[in-house]
Amino acid sequence: MxxxxxxxxxxxxxxxxxxxxxxxxxxxxxxxxxxxxxxxxxxxxxxxxxxxxxxxxxxxxxxxxxxxxxxxxxxxxxxxxxxxxxxxxxxxxxxxxxxxxxxxxxxxxxxxxxxxxxxxxxxxxxxxxxxxxxxxxxxxxxxxxxxxxxxxxxxxxxxxxxxxxxxxxxxxxxxxxxxxxxxxxxxxxxxxxxxxxxxxNGTSLTAAAAALAVGAARASLGVALELTGVLVESLGASSEFTSPELLKLSGHTSAHATARRLAALLDGSTPRSGRPLQETYTLRCVPQLVGAVEETLQHVERVVTAELNGVSDNPVFFPDTGQVIHGGNFFGQQVAFAADSLNLAVTQLGNLAERQLDLLMDPGRNGGLSLMLSARPGAQSGLAGVNLAATSIVASMRRYATPASIQSLPTNGHNQDIVPFGTQAALEALRQSERLQLVQASLALGLRQAAYLGAPAPMSSAGAALLAFLCQCSSPVDPDRPLAEDVRRLATQLPRWRTQSSTEPAEAVHPRSRRN
The missing domain is CATH 1.10.275.10 (Fumarase/aspartase (N-terminal domain))
Structure with a gap:
């Protein structure tokens, strides 16, 4: 063997x-x-x-x-x-x-x-x-x-x-x-x-796909906060929106906890003058949005873990009592609902990353960086293609966010006259998590390019470490070059970058370096 x-x-x-x-x-x-x-x-x-x-x-x-x-x-x-x-x-x-x-x-x-x-x-x-x-x-x-x-x-x-x-x-x-x-x-x-x-005779694919999807979503939630932290510092924005006094009043412990995580990531950062009194919602409302995703993940994790450790078979047998019981433990409605909820949460993280990329590429809102983060506007197009692809992916995510768990159709000679379609819900949630990774990688590439163009360097240790990692993974876009592989590489590496950095600290690479 x-x-x-x-x-x-x-x-x-x-x-x-x-x-x-x-x-x-x-x-x-x-x-x-x-x-x-x-x-x-x-x-x-x-x-x-x-x-x-x-x-x-x-x-x-x-x-x-x-x-x-x-x-x-x-x-x-x-x-x-x-x-x-x-x-x-x-x-x-x-x-x-x-x-x-x-x-x-x-x-x-x-x-x-x-x-x-x-x-x-x-x-x-x-x-x-x-x-x-x-x-x-x-x-x-x-x-x-x-x-x-x-x-x-x-x-x-x-x-x-x-x-x-x-x-x-x-x-x-x-x-x-x-x-x-x-x-x-x-x-x-x-x-x-x-x-x-x-x-x-069991829900093993449904449960397995949902488990893998929630694991990927859990990693992407962390990535969302890390990227948001670097974006805040790249724009010189204030972190006032993470105030514990503010978040306690929201009544949602998940939003409060998320704000604490983001505040810790921003520890050491300094806002710069000239920013609006209030940032757009893609920054200011991250604790509330990501906190809601956290609550969803916790629920999905509970449901999926219960399904993985239950007996989804029919009939089930009890040798000690001599019972043979026929029933419906194989009806995966709980996981179907949970996977659909996960799909919605992941899609909203995709919306967030795409809107944050749009913010970063807009000279009217990005602190004076060039349109499309082009190194030579007009002569070069910078990340215009990445922007279009990210928009396309998010549109796809929205289209596939339609719940599968309510699409019941009778089948099997009306023996299965109502069905949960949990397998489709779970597999779609897994695919959505992969789409999300591509959108977040697009934002990461934008942050790396913004640093090359002169965006303020992160002062927080977490932000500096992530930017160093991004600079190692991808070289500046100057001149224009195909970026599909850069996005795919970051989509693979971002979810585990912290594990890598804890054992192998990222070598410092100046943001204007052309090293890849």
Missing amino acids: TSSTDSRSLVLDGQRTLTPADLEAAAQPLGVTLSDGARAAVARCAEFVRAHGASGKPIYGFSTGFGPLVTHAASSDPETHGIGLLNHLRAGQGDVLAPRVARAMLLARAWTLGKGHSGVSAEVLDVLAASLGTRFAPAVPEWGSVGASGDLAPLAHAAGTLCGEGEAFLGEERLPARVALERAGLRPLRLRGRDALALV
């Missing part, structure tokens, strides 16, 4: 709380082990399902058909029945999920199955854990789930790859699944009993 070189590992014990950070870590090989206690609980539940079914008592999907075909008897061979389930559900379409998303989904599914209430065989957990310890990732089409009976189609594609069917990634290489398994040192999974249904 291709083993992990990463020091992170997780013990699946049915007790520990799985977090969004754990799912982010699953992008790389991750050591996952099943504790002895969890293994015993899983085996006990699988035996309970076998014995319950052998007694002739009905169990959905084990002794019956699937969905609206529940009134018909299942195939007499459980393995054939399970393979048929995966085959008919492997009808997804669209682009395949990024490997990191697919791997996060596998970890989320393993965590649920390890609770010991799904009747799955221990071999399934072993195969899931082994795959996460390698660079293997299933190739999963993004369209196919309505989020109501779990993420049936995406999880069926993933389960199929573990059985050697379909396609999978090994690192960045897309291969036939059987080849990818072999190269990763993994053996194909053989389905038994209720394994197939347990693998697909």
Whole structure:
């Protein structure tokens, strides 16, 4: 087996709380082990399902058909029945999920199955854990789930790859699944009993995508405050709007806390004369706006963490009491609402960054810097193209901010007659977080160019450190040059710049330096 070189590992014990950070870590090989206690609980539940079914008592999907075909008897061979389930559900379409998303989904599914209430065989957990310890990732089409009976189609594609069917990634290489398994040192999974249904009957893609989205949004919230701090200093604006006396009166603790964070970032800064008595809302109302985003993130984190650590399956089994309970834990409405809320919050951060860039490029408001931050207005266009692209991205963000969670359509022979579309909500929130990173990177590039053109240097230690980092990442725009790659590079590096600087302090680069 291709083993992990990463020091992170997780013990699946049915007790520990799985977090969004754990799912982010699953992008790389991750050591996952099943504790002895969890293994015993899983085996006990699988035996309970076998014995319950052998007694002739009905169990959905084990002794019956699937969905609206529940009134018909299942195939007499459980393995054939399970393979048929995966085959008919492997009808997804669209682009395949990024490997990191697919791997996060596998970890989320393993965590649920390890609770010991799904009747799955221990071999399934072993195969899931082994795959996460390698660079293997299933190739999963993004369209196919309505989020109501779990993420049936995406999880069926993933389960199929573990059985050697379909396609999978090994690192960045897309291969036939059987080849990818072999190269990763993994053996194909053989389905038994209720394994197939347990693998697909849950909200693991919805929860995983939402977890990754909220993690990205959390990083972008920090970036929003850091960039705002440098913008305030670049304009020589006053930080009066962060006054604790002012924010206490707002009644919102999140706005007050956000103002404290921003005030700390601006510690040491000095306003200059000539600025308006009151700055525009893109500066003055940042504590209120970003504070509201913080509240939203806290709510989404609570909902997503609960979903990751619950059992989204049907039916669920209780060997200790002999109960088999049929219900709807796989109906992902909570995460759907939460992901839509996250989408709105991320879009507003995009609005903020785009408007701040516009402020920075306007000579009437930016303290006398040139229009479009051009080094030679007329002969050069500066960041005019970056400005247009940022506007385009924000327009796209607004268009995709329409809630998915209210788009219910009856399907599945009216068995699923109301659906939450949580998968679409979560995947869209994740895409929105990526769009936001591009807009924030555009603003960062503007701040770097403003420094080159003579904007006041940050006096705060936080602002000086960030500007030094930006100067390392991108050279001045003089003369004009293509900037698409600069924006993409900053979009990748900005969310983690603090981690890098804490271990490797940014080398001082004069803002007028041409170094890249």
